[in-house]
Structure formats: C-alpha cells, structure tokens
Amino acid sequence: MKLLTATNRYYLGLSVGLFVLCGLLFYEGLQRALRHEVDEQLLNQQAFILRKAKLSGTASVLPFAEPPRIYRTRPPKLGFSDTLLLDVLDQALVPHRQLAFAVPEPTGTRWVTLRKSLLETEDILELVVAVLGLMLALLLLGVVGLNRWLAGRLWAPFRHTLVALRHYDLAQHQPLRLPNSSIAEFAELNQALTQMSARLEADYQTLKEFTENAAHETQTPLAIMQAKLEQLMQLPASADPAAAPLLGDLYGATLRLSRLHQGLTLLSKIENRQFPGAVPIRLDQLLTEKLHHLRDFTEAKELQVTLALPSVPTLHLHPALADSLVGNLLQNAVRHNLRGGELRVTLTAEALEVLNSGPALPSGNHPEQFFERFRKLRNTSDSPGLGLSIVQQICAYYSFGLSYQVTSEPVRHVVRVRF
Amino acid sequence: MLIVEDEAPLRTALVDYLRQDGYVCDTGATYEQAFEKVKLYQYDCVLLDLTLPDGNGLDIVRTLKADGSAAGVLILSARDALDDKILGLELGADDYLAKPFHLSELNARVKAIIRRRQFQGQRQLLFRDLTIFPDQALVLVHNQPLTLTRKEYELLLYLLANPGRVLTKESIAEHLWGDVADTADSFDFIYSHLKNLRKKLQEKGADNYIQTIYGLGYKLNVS
Structure with missing residues (x-):
C-alpha cells in the first residue's frame, strides 16, 4: 500500500x-x-x-x-x-x-x-x-x-533518492550522489545515506584488499612448500620406502590445501563482485570443449554422455566465471556419477540443465544443501566441496535462477540454471 | 636465464631446479633489479613474477618487447588473475603458469620455450634409444616409428622434459588434464597410460627406463 x-x-x-x-x-x-x-x-x-x-x-x-x-x-x-x-x-x-x-x-x-x-x-x-x-x-x-x-510535490526528493539508491552499485566505485532537499527530513535522510555509502565503500575496499592480500600471502607460502617438497623428492634419501609415502602424502595435502584456497578466494572474489566486464559467451562451444576435456573421465566411468543444444542463449558473462560455472557443473556431474551412468546436458535459450545418475540421497536430505560450502554426501571425498557453492555464487552474481532436484526410480540429479 | 621472483625461498628453489638442468641462472628480486638486468644482458628466457614489491612485472614484458629482445618470457602469477594472463600473452609473453606450480611443469614449459627460440621449430629430442620430432608428434625407437595415443605421447614428452627427476602423480595429472585433473581418480589413468606406454616401448625393443617411485610418482632413468 x-x-x-x-x-x-x-x-x-x-x-x-x-x-x-x-x-x-x-x-x-x-x-x-x-x-x-x-x-x-x-x-x-x-x-x-x-x-x-x-x-x-x-x-x-x-x-x-x-x-x-x-x-x-x-x-x-x-x-x-x-x-x-x-x-x-x-x-x-x-x-x-x-x-x-x-x-x-x-x-x-x-x-x-x-x-x-x-x-x-x-x-x-x-x-x-x-x-x-x-x-x-x-x-x-x-x-x-x-x-x-x-x-507529488513534497515526496519528489524522496523518489529521486530511491532511484539513485536503486542504481547504486558498490563495485562501480562511484560515490552515491543524492540531490539536496529543502525538506529537513529528506535532507537528513540523504545525508545519512551518503555517509552510509561512503562507509560501505571504505569497508568494501578494505575487504577487497584483504582478500587480495590474503590470496597472495597464502598462495606464496603454499607455492614455496610445493616447490621445496618437489626438490626434496629429488634427493636420493626420498627414495627410502619409509620416507617416500610420507613425502607423497605431504605433497598431496599441500596441493589439496592450495586447491581449497583457490576455491575460497574465487568465492570471495565473486561475492565482492570483482568480475566486472562481460563479453558475449558461446555457451554451446564452451560445453562442447569442456566435455571434450572430460572425455577421459567420462569414458573411464563408461558414462552415456548426451549434449543437446536445441537453442543457444545469448549471454554476456565474464569469461573466467562462465568457464568456472560450466566446468564445475560438468565436473560435479562426472565426479558423483555411477559407473555406466548417464550424463545429459541440455542447453536452451532459457536454461542450462545438467542431469546425471548418482547415489540416492538418504531420506530427509535436501538436495539444495549441496550449494552450501564444504557440503558433501560422503565426508571422505577428496574434493573440497566448493564446486556447487561457486556455481551458486556465479548464478547469484548474474541473477540466474538455480535449482537442484533429485528424482528417484531411477535416481537422477538435475541441476538447472535459468538465465 | 633470468629469474625474477620476490620470494627468496621460491627463487632459490627455481634456481636450484633449473641449474641442475644446466641452465645459467641470474636472479632479480625486485622490479628495479629486473629492469636493470634486462637492459644490460641478453637472456634466452625470462621467468617473471608479476606481483613485485616495487612494480608490475608486465612492465618488464613491455620493456623487453620494446627493446626487441629475443628472450622468451614465461609469466608466473597467482591463479584466477585471468586479466593478467590475457594481457601478458597479448604483450608478447610466450607462456603463463599459475602459482602454485609444479617445478617439473615449469621445467617442461621452459624447455619448450627455449627449444622454440633456438631451433626455430626445427628440432628433435634424443633420449637413449628414442628420437622424437615434437612438431610432427613422431616417436622413433631404434629408428622404428612408435604409435602412441595422444595422452601416452604427452606423458612421454613430459617425462622427457624432466629426465632423472621424480615426477609426482599430481603433476602428471595436472599436465595431462589441466583444471579438470581432480574430477576423478586420475592416478589410475596415469597408471594405465604408463603401463601401455611401457609395453609399447618394450615391444619395440626399448629399455625399460620409466621407473616407478613408490609412494611418489615416476622417474625417467637417465642411465
């Protein structure tokens, strides 16, 4: 009202x-x-x-x-x-x-x-x-x-403020410009909003810098650890049957940590909306290419892969995010698939749908929970459990709809992205 | 070869690894040092970290290209910096490697760059009883052609780029499958690809020089 x-x-x-x-x-x-x-x-x-x-x-x-x-x-x-x-x-x-x-x-x-x-x-x-x-x-x-x-007359400044707020985008680094109002209440409101936006801007900047610094500062020690372990492996002492598995596990853990770190950094970068700039993306080509890369894995699992491209959407996305979106969806569908299972990818102008066979969910488990970070069906799984969180963040970033459904008899996991 | 990297431990790791392959390595820790060295000396290859304390590594690429340097440039930078990668390659860098990287992968890339520079593509690789023409993807064992699948061939080339060194399963997986390496248990694939490769080599009478290092990975024996 x-x-x-x-x-x-x-x-x-x-x-x-x-x-x-x-x-x-x-x-x-x-x-x-x-x-x-x-x-x-x-x-x-x-x-x-x-x-x-x-x-x-x-x-x-x-x-x-x-x-x-x-x-x-x-x-x-x-x-x-x-x-x-x-x-x-x-x-x-x-x-x-x-x-x-x-x-x-x-x-x-x-x-x-x-x-x-x-x-x-x-x-x-x-x-x-x-x-x-x-x-x-x-x-x-x-x-x-x-x-x-x-x-109409007195509330005009309020509506101007509303329009300005609606078009305000933190990632564009433009200060919020609000018109002066002769009505004391509106002038006060505009002043408060301007101050708030300045504070937001400062916080955003700090957070962004922190993320970047954290990424750089953590990545460097990880890179050093990885390089030094690799050097250590070249020493004759590493061939010792007692030392080698220790070294191997250490190396594997370092890589896992660094993959986890990359995933988290990507997530916070998307949350901070640090991916401005979009180019037209041919999603059909990207899907074909990614499926080709995954061929070794789909063949090893004897998956029946079908790619249907009835119509192609015209989307403007950041290339890295488009790559990450498609890559994570497909990798997820392959990783959690069953041997001899099915993988069906359908792209229309309205939606991208990835359907795969997989394990049935224990009753009471809601499939949408897999969009949460670190959420996995089996906790022993080697993957950090960030893939679908990244998909969700990217969808939120571009205001795409996202749903996860699991059908029983036969068990099919369906992730749908609506553009 | 010039190695520009501000982190001392990483720099020494790079230098040690590359020196063992007989490269003459010079180092720079800052933008200023790097700038001075590329102005003073001619290098075959420059390994360049982009995030330097006193400047952007991309400016070194610009300087090299402006001076018409023949040096190959391999950019090292944090992952996800896609814009850096595109810009670096546009400026004329030969290759890009995201941190953290496998030293063996770096070594393979450096070798590829230097070979391309030195022989202008006219090149062949010799290893014991193997002769390989990378441009034609042709492998000869005792001058007899060997038929390999694409992954087997890539695997062999990767081993040949790092002879006498332990290659971890992880680095092989990443080399062969890139970002999607962790989709499934790729170590099993490596094992089966290697088994086939060994078998094919032995059928042609080659020695068994691919050694399994328990718990770590594989190694190409030099002698």
Missing part, C-alpha cells in the same frame, strides 16, 4: 466518523429546537383561546391556519402529543403536534385540541442535512486532492 493511500484511508475514516457523529447531534438538536418552537406556538394559541373564553364565556373557533377543534367529551390524553393525520390533498399521513386542554364554560367544560403540522420543520431539517452532506463531500475531496498534490 502506498503511503498516500494509507494516510488517505485514515483521514477518510476519521472525517466520515466525525461527520456522522456531528450530523446526528446536529439533526437531533435541530429537531428539538424546531419542536420546541412549534410547542411554543401552540401554547400561545392556547393562552389566546383561554383569554378569549374568559371574556366571552365560551370557547370559540378562531381563524388559525389550522382551526382548533372543540369537543364536549374529554380526549384520551391532555397536554402535548404527537399524532399522524391524513392529508386529504396529498393522500398521505402527515406528522402533527397537538395540544389538548380544557376550557371551563358556565355550561360545563369544553375540550379544545390545537394541532400544527410538522411538515415544514422536516423540510428545514432535510435542507440542513443536505447542505451538511455537501460540505462533507467537498471537504473530503479537498483533503484527498491536497494530499495527492502534496505527495
């Missing part, structure tokens, strides 16, 4: 409530006043009739608009009362106020009833309520219109 709609809703609610309340009070008050006025008129007429009767000794019919009726019998109720009388002209019941009283005469008591139509007072009432309703409508329209106009 828009802010404007929300405030308007409250305004309207309050106004309608107040108007209904005031309208009712007003109606009631007005009706009372008018009735009081009618009563007073009737009392005046009564006083007039009584005075006249005292002088003449008889109650006489006076030429009022509605002449008094004189009865010899006592009416059921004395004093003021409301009644409905049939109007012969309109053929409708019309509300009347009536006043019944006794006039003492020498020949006995006469009963006089005075009546007055309430129709005129109702007309006044209707008019007043109509005017009031019109006022309410105009006022509400005015409030809503003013709000709308104010929203």
Whole structure:
C-alpha cells in the first residue's frame, strides 16, 4: 500500500466518523429546537383561546391556519402529543403536534385540541442535512486532492533518492550522489545515506584488499612448500620406502590445501563482485570443449554422455566465471556419477540443465544443501566441496535462477540454471 | 636465464631446479633489479613474477618487447588473475603458469620455450634409444616409428622434459588434464597410460627406463 493511500484511508475514516457523529447531534438538536418552537406556538394559541373564553364565556373557533377543534367529551390524553393525520390533498399521513386542554364554560367544560403540522420543520431539517452532506463531500475531496498534490510535490526528493539508491552499485566505485532537499527530513535522510555509502565503500575496499592480500600471502607460502617438497623428492634419501609415502602424502595435502584456497578466494572474489566486464559467451562451444576435456573421465566411468543444444542463449558473462560455472557443473556431474551412468546436458535459450545418475540421497536430505560450502554426501571425498557453492555464487552474481532436484526410480540429479 | 621472483625461498628453489638442468641462472628480486638486468644482458628466457614489491612485472614484458629482445618470457602469477594472463600473452609473453606450480611443469614449459627460440621449430629430442620430432608428434625407437595415443605421447614428452627427476602423480595429472585433473581418480589413468606406454616401448625393443617411485610418482632413468 502506498503511503498516500494509507494516510488517505485514515483521514477518510476519521472525517466520515466525525461527520456522522456531528450530523446526528446536529439533526437531533435541530429537531428539538424546531419542536420546541412549534410547542411554543401552540401554547400561545392556547393562552389566546383561554383569554378569549374568559371574556366571552365560551370557547370559540378562531381563524388559525389550522382551526382548533372543540369537543364536549374529554380526549384520551391532555397536554402535548404527537399524532399522524391524513392529508386529504396529498393522500398521505402527515406528522402533527397537538395540544389538548380544557376550557371551563358556565355550561360545563369544553375540550379544545390545537394541532400544527410538522411538515415544514422536516423540510428545514432535510435542507440542513443536505447542505451538511455537501460540505462533507467537498471537504473530503479537498483533503484527498491536497494530499495527492502534496505527495507529488513534497515526496519528489524522496523518489529521486530511491532511484539513485536503486542504481547504486558498490563495485562501480562511484560515490552515491543524492540531490539536496529543502525538506529537513529528506535532507537528513540523504545525508545519512551518503555517509552510509561512503562507509560501505571504505569497508568494501578494505575487504577487497584483504582478500587480495590474503590470496597472495597464502598462495606464496603454499607455492614455496610445493616447490621445496618437489626438490626434496629429488634427493636420493626420498627414495627410502619409509620416507617416500610420507613425502607423497605431504605433497598431496599441500596441493589439496592450495586447491581449497583457490576455491575460497574465487568465492570471495565473486561475492565482492570483482568480475566486472562481460563479453558475449558461446555457451554451446564452451560445453562442447569442456566435455571434450572430460572425455577421459567420462569414458573411464563408461558414462552415456548426451549434449543437446536445441537453442543457444545469448549471454554476456565474464569469461573466467562462465568457464568456472560450466566446468564445475560438468565436473560435479562426472565426479558423483555411477559407473555406466548417464550424463545429459541440455542447453536452451532459457536454461542450462545438467542431469546425471548418482547415489540416492538418504531420506530427509535436501538436495539444495549441496550449494552450501564444504557440503558433501560422503565426508571422505577428496574434493573440497566448493564446486556447487561457486556455481551458486556465479548464478547469484548474474541473477540466474538455480535449482537442484533429485528424482528417484531411477535416481537422477538435475541441476538447472535459468538465465 | 633470468629469474625474477620476490620470494627468496621460491627463487632459490627455481634456481636450484633449473641449474641442475644446466641452465645459467641470474636472479632479480625486485622490479628495479629486473629492469636493470634486462637492459644490460641478453637472456634466452625470462621467468617473471608479476606481483613485485616495487612494480608490475608486465612492465618488464613491455620493456623487453620494446627493446626487441629475443628472450622468451614465461609469466608466473597467482591463479584466477585471468586479466593478467590475457594481457601478458597479448604483450608478447610466450607462456603463463599459475602459482602454485609444479617445478617439473615449469621445467617442461621452459624447455619448450627455449627449444622454440633456438631451433626455430626445427628440432628433435634424443633420449637413449628414442628420437622424437615434437612438431610432427613422431616417436622413433631404434629408428622404428612408435604409435602412441595422444595422452601416452604427452606423458612421454613430459617425462622427457624432466629426465632423472621424480615426477609426482599430481603433476602428471595436472599436465595431462589441466583444471579438470581432480574430477576423478586420475592416478589410475596415469597408471594405465604408463603401463601401455611401457609395453609399447618394450615391444619395440626399448629399455625399460620409466621407473616407478613408490609412494611418489615416476622417474625417467637417465642411465
């Protein structure tokens, strides 16, 4: 809901409530006043009739608009009362106020009833309520219109800020430029945002430098270890059957560590969005090439490899990331495949799908968990378990959709990347 | 040969390894030293670390090419620096090797660069009873042609680039399969490729000079 709609809703609610309340009070008050006025008129007429009767000794019919009726019998109720009388002209019941009283005469008591139509007072009432309703409508329209106009005018700087924020990209190293606003709140908001972006920029820079330094600083000792171990192997003493396996394991562990390190460095570089620049990538060619590289491995596992390229997407990616995405998906599908299994790669303009046979997941295992770092089905596996995390990061980087599904009977692992 | 590397332990490892193969090695630890040396001397090959404390190694490549130097250039740099790799090769470097690397792999690359420079492609490799023409991918045993699969041939060339040295299974795997080497248990493949290679060599009457070093890898015996 828009802010404007929300405030308007409250305004309207309050106004309608107040108007209904005031309208009712007003109606009631007005009706009372008018009735009081009618009563007073009737009392005046009564006083007039009584005075006249005292002088003449008889109650006489006076030429009022509605002449008094004189009865010899006592009416059921004395004093003021409301009644409905049939109007012969309109053929409708019309509300009347009536006043019944006794006039003492020498020949006995006469009963006089005075009546007055309430129709005129109702007309006044209707008019007043109509005017009031019109006022309410105009006022509400005015409030809503003013709000709308104010929203367009006063909130403009806010919308500028929003647009600027939406287009802000930390990796582009351009400071966040926000327009100055004459409204104190917006000026404050813009100032806070500018400060925040500057702080973000600084943090980002520090993190980036740290990653780069860490990569360099860790990679160098690893390179030294690897080189020195290789030198050590060339010494005659290394051929000792007791020393050689130790040396071999040490060397293997060093390589594993360095592969792990490369994976983590790549992940943090993607997270830091340090891969600007994209070129058109022919994903079909890349897939063909990668599958060719993997041929030794697919043949050794006797995999049935099918590559279907019904349509080719036009994608702009960083070449290193495209290579890593395709490489990790395919390597993963080969590594976790079964002997004599299936590997099917389908590329369409919308998606890349890699399907492979593999072990069934223990129940309760959610396949998407393999996107987590270091997550492996068997913990003894030699691979560091970063391949699919890298795939996920690359997909997040380019806003690609990514899903992992496992079907049973037969067990097929399907990783889908939607462009 | 000039070795430009700011890390002393790595530099000495490189120098030791390459000296054993009879190369005359000169070293530089900084950009300034490297710059001075490439200006003063002629080298056949320059091993160049790109991240130097006082400058970018790519500028040394530019200097070499600007001076019309005949030296082959092999760039050493941290992995994932794809832009460095592309730029380096565009500037005229002959090859690129990501750190950390196998010394045996480095040795093979250096040999390839120097041979290309010295014989302008007209070259043959001699090893005991083997003669190899790398340009035609032709292997002769006692002057009899030997038919090898692509991987067997690559394996033989890699062994020949590092005679008398222990080659680890890991470095062979990486040499043969590159980045995808860790997809499966590639050591089994190496074993079967080597078995076939040995068999083919023996059928042609060659000596069995490929030695298995228990727990480590393989070695091409010189004598």
